[in-house]
């Protein structure tokens with residue numbers, strides 16, 4: 001069973017605040033009733049945790065599906081405007097192009113109707129978006145790296161905090177079982193062969209660095225640590 005949650009992550013490191021994957025956002029018409037015209041206390045919840053929209057330094061969208069970039073913007077006087085006015089928003093260039101122009105030949109799925117216009121283009125128009133060409137340093141401890149497959153321009157977030165490594169892997173994985181068997185399929189995926197290769201690569205890198213992995217949609221305990229003993233890769237829940 002795939003047990004999915006929809007959540008964002010806030011990383012505070014080296015005096016900078018990074019928001020990863022700002023969920024679906026409020027007030028968007030959506031083909032899936034669960035997401036239609038949401039009215040969630042997302043900003044209020046951030047506020048209770050001590051973060052105001054203007055405090056966010058970076059917003060990283062692992063990819064441009066609706067549930068990873070929605071709160072990029074919010075409605076003000078009938079217009080979609082950036083929610084985090086002091087942030088740089090980081091998206092892979094190829095991901096931006098894939099959803100902007102259709103030049104990759106891929107259709108925009110129905111569950112993403114209107115997302116580019118509502119949640120991406122207003123940020124670009126406001127001059128707040130940086131399009132990464134592959135690996136890109138967000139700040140000294142945070143790097144985004146291409147991890148294609150789920151979407152063509154999917155990126156993961158590599159946090160290196162004093163030699164402790166954490167990978168925010170977005171939608172490369174929807175269930176920890178895919179760490180052990182990268183062929184276990186979940187709905188979607190723009191290039192499945194590439195996605196399987198990406199899963200393998202991420203697990204290898206995590207083993208080499210002793211990194212923990214955090215997938216976008218997995219519930220508590222959220223993190224899985226990968227390690228190798230006697231040539232066998234093992235996975236443990238939590239940071240380890």
Ligand SMILES: [Zn+2]
Pocket residue numbers: 065067068171216217
């Ligand atoms: Zn997702």
